[in-house]
Amino acid sequence: MSLWRLVLKEIRHRRLNFALGVLSVTVAVGVLVAHVVLLRAHDVRTEEILRRKQSDADARLATLEDDYRKYMKELGYNLLILPKEQDLAEFWDKGYATRTMPEENVRKLSDTGTQAMRHLLPIVQQRVLWPEQKRRIILIGTRGEVPIKHRTPKEPMLLAVPPAEAVVGHRLASDLGLERGSPITLLGRKLVVASCRPERGTAEDITIWIDLATAQQLLGMEGRLNAIEALKCYCAGGGIEDLRQDIVATLPDTRVVIRENRVTVRARARERAKAEHQEAMAAEKAHRESLRQARESFAAVVVPLTVTGAAVWVGLLALANVRERRNEIGILRAVGLRAAQVFSVFVSRALLMGLMGAVLGYITGLAMGIAAARATEGALSAGSLGHLFAAGVFIPVLVASPALCVLATWAPAVVAARQDPAVILREGS
Amino acid sequence: MLAVRNVSKSYTRPDGEVHALRDVSLEVGPGELVVVRGPSGSGKTTLLLACGGLLRPDGGQITVCGESPYALGPDARAALRSRTVGFVFQQFHLVPYLNVLENVLAPALGGRAAGAVARASDLLERFGLTGRRDHLPGELSTGERQRTALARAMVNRPKLLLADEPTGNLDEDNGRAVLDAMTEFADQGGAVLLVTHEPAVAETATRALWLDAGHLRGT
Numbered sequence: 001m002s003l004w005r006l007v008l009k010e011i012r013h014r015r016l017n018f019a020l021g022v023l024s025v026t027v028a029v030g031v032l033v034a035h036v037v038l039l040r041a042h043d044v045r046t047e048e049i050l051r052r053k054q055s056d057a058d059a060r061l062a063t064l065e066d067d068y069r070k071y072m073k074e075l076g077y078n079l080l081i082l083p084k085e086q087d088l089a090e091f092w093d094k095g096y097a098t099r100t101m102p103e104e105n106v107r108k109l110s111d112t113g114t115q116a117m118r119h120l121l122p123i124v125q126q127r128v129l130w131p132e133q134k135r136r137i138i139l140i141g142t143r144g145e146v147p148i149k150h151r152t153p154k155e156p157m158l159l160a161v162p163p164a165e166a167v168v169g170h171r172l173a174s175d176l177g178l179e180r181g182s183p184i185t186l187l188g189r190k191l192v193v194a195s196c197r198p199e200r201g202t203a204e205d206i207t208i209w210i211d212l213a214t215a216q217q218l219l220g221m222e223g224r225l226n227a228i229e230a231l232k233c234y235c236a237g238g239g240i241e242d243l244r245q246d247i248v249a250t251l252p253d254t255r256v257v258i259r260e261n262r263v264t265v266r267a268r269a270r271e272r273a274k275a276e277h278q279e280a281m282a283a284e285k286a287h288r289e290s291l292r293q294a295r296e297s298f299a300a301v302v303v304p305l306t307v308t309g310a311a312v313w314v315g316l317l318a319l320a321n322v323r324e325r326r327n328e329i330g331i332l333r334a335v336g337l338r339a340a341q342v343f344s345v346f347v348s349r350a351l352l353m354g355l356m357g358a359v360l361g362y363i364t365g366l367a368m369g370i371a372a373a374r375a376t377e378g379a380l381s382a383g384s385l386g387h388l389f390a391a392g393v394f395i396p397v398l399v400a401s402p403a404l405c406v407l408a409t410w411a412p413a414v415v416a417a418r419q420d421p422a423v424i425l426r427e428g429s
Numbered sequence: 430m431l432a433v434r435n436v437s438k439s440y441t442r443p444d445g446e447v448h449a450l451r452d453v454s455l456e457v458g459p460g461e462l463v464v465v466r467g468p469s470g471s472g473k474t475t476l477l478l479a480c481g482g483l484l485r486p487d488g489g490q491i492t493v494c495g496e497s498p499y500a501l502g503p504d505a506r507a508a509l510r511s512r513t514v515g516f517v518f519q520q521f522h523l524v525p526y527l528n529v530l531e532n533v534l535a536p537a538l539g540g541r542a543a544g545a546v547a548r549a550s551d552l553l554e555r556f557g558l559t560g561r562r563d564h565l566p567g568e569l570s571t572g573e574r575q576r577t578a579l580a581r582a583m584v585n586r587p588k589l590l591l592a593d594e595p596t597g598n599l600d601e602d603n604g605r606a607v608l609d610a611m612t613e614f615a616d617q618g619g620a621v622l623l624v625t626h627e628p629a630v631a632e633t634a635t636r637a638l639w640l641d642a643g644h645l646r647g648t
Contacts, residue, residue, distance in 0.1 A: 001527075001538065005531070006524075009527060328525075331523075331524070332535060333507070335535055336508065336510045336512075336538075339504075425478060425483065425518065425522070426475070
């Protein structure tokens with residue numbers, strides 16, 4: 001026979017005392033675990049709410065962004081970089097810049113690798129007389145979009161025009177019966193129509209686009225540009241003033257004109273929606289956090305009270321057990337058991353009480369916590385429930401609960417071990 | 430086997446000091462069954478507990494199998510008790526939730542675990558308790574309880590048996606059986622110190638002594 005057998009048989013014999021002890025440990029552990037589960041469920045639900053709100057907001061913002069991407073494509077470049085000395089009144093009067101700047105500027109700009117700007121298009125532009133047709137046209141020379149360094153190239157909004165070819169505006173093409181492949185002569189230079197643009201209802205309808213170098217030769221503007229057109233991207237964030245300052249810092253001899261249009265209105269709407277969403281998220285987080293703090297405060301009072309109550313109760317039960325077993329202790333000491341063995345009998349009993357209480361309390365607490373979470377947080381998904389079964393709580397409870405029981409039983413066990421068998425046996429004789 | 434030299438023991442009670450033992454000396458050798466008789470409160474149980482290493486005397490010396498239990502620490506004293514002494518009490522003091530076999534095996538918890546079950550089974554057979562080995566003390570007759578207590582006292586093969594009124598609660602037949610077992614133990618070389626107030630028990634003794642008001646005298 002071992003001491004463990006002695007302990008187990010005694011537990012079976014005085015099962016009420018042991019059951020009351022297990023019950024108190026179960027209640028204490030259950031309350032603790034239920035609160036932990038409730039707080040976890042709260043965190044899980046908070047994450048779900050915030051994720052859903054974020055997802056809704058992302059979808060809304062994506063719709064707004066998609067809108068103005070389409071508008072940007074339709075409306076073309078919204079940023080115009082002009083020579084610094086260009087008189088804007090004259091620019092708006094004539095429809096193009098009369099001053100020039102070095103062609104080198106476009107390379108400097110592309111080297112900055114800016115995130116807020118896309119589609120760089122260097123141009124020369126003048127309103128000229130087309131002597132061969134005796135009508136005034138807008139002549140634009142372009143060498144196509146210049147890629148911005150360190151960025152993935154985008155599909156160009158305007159393709160380069162090959163040398164010896166021309167792209168013709170809708171009005172000119174229809175008036176002169178031009179079509180793809182038609183030969184034309186412009187300022188004495190023989191060109192072939194590469195394509196005819198669809199009707200835009202703007203000055204573009206009387207515009208001819210040709211290769212930049214050819215235009216520079218024809219207009220006597222070698223190595224010079226009138227303007228650089230670009231697209232300010234609102235999806236990358238950042239204000240217009242910031243971008244303007246960045247460009248002027250790179251190209252001090254330029255000025256930047258922003259074309260207000262539906263894109264900027266949409267972009268601002270998106271920024272506003274984004275700010276509103278961030279405010280709503282912050283408010284929701286604050287609300288959930290305050291709810292959590294209230295629950296934590298409640299747990300901070302209830303859990304220690306329950307645990308202390310259970311420890312005191314276990315100690316009292318152990319004391320009652322020691323008193324009830326005085327005779328037994330006396331005879332066991334008389335037949336040769338050491339004081340340490342008597343002590344270990346009571347400690348082992350407490351250890352078993354703590355272990356059983358921990359397991360039962362964990363199961364009970366989990367069930368109570370899930371029920372309470374369902375009542376306060378609504379139905380939890382199966383995936384969310386999985387987060388509540390964490391070993392991170394079970395293991396400490398499995399260790400702490402028996403340890404606390406042993407601690408509570410320590411004093412009664414010492415009393416038992418120190419009992420004088422002679423006194424007990426004399427009383428019984 | 431047991432030597433008691435000039436042992437004294439007194440208790441302090443609210444109504445004054447009580448001298449349970451006054452300069453008591455006695456020896457119990459192998460093969461001896463010594464009976465100490467005396468009226469209630471004469472100090473018989475005190476003498477027995479002191480001899481068993483459970484009650485430190487105020488003065489004098491006690492040796493059990495050549496060792497002085499009170500010169501040893503608590504654990505060593507418990508080991509000595511487990512190894513050399515068997516106790517039998519009038520109230521049996523059986524553990525209520527252990528069956529007969531487990532009660533008999535209880536001293537093996539303190540030592541001599543090897544072969545304990547076989548020894549216990551032999552003792553149960555010898556005392557006619559084999560059919561009761563799985564019964565709880567509450568299910569036994571008074572005689573069976575005392576025989577169980579006797580088997581428990583002998584399971585570690587002690588050299589000295591200390592018995593406190595072992596027949597006090599028994600009828601004549603059961604009392605006779607217990608005394609026969611003790612006589613047999615002594616005949617096999619063991620030493621028995623038995624305290625009782627029953628005159629008839631002294632008839633089985635190899636030596637009988639009288640204890641009164643703490644004084645031990647020969648009869």
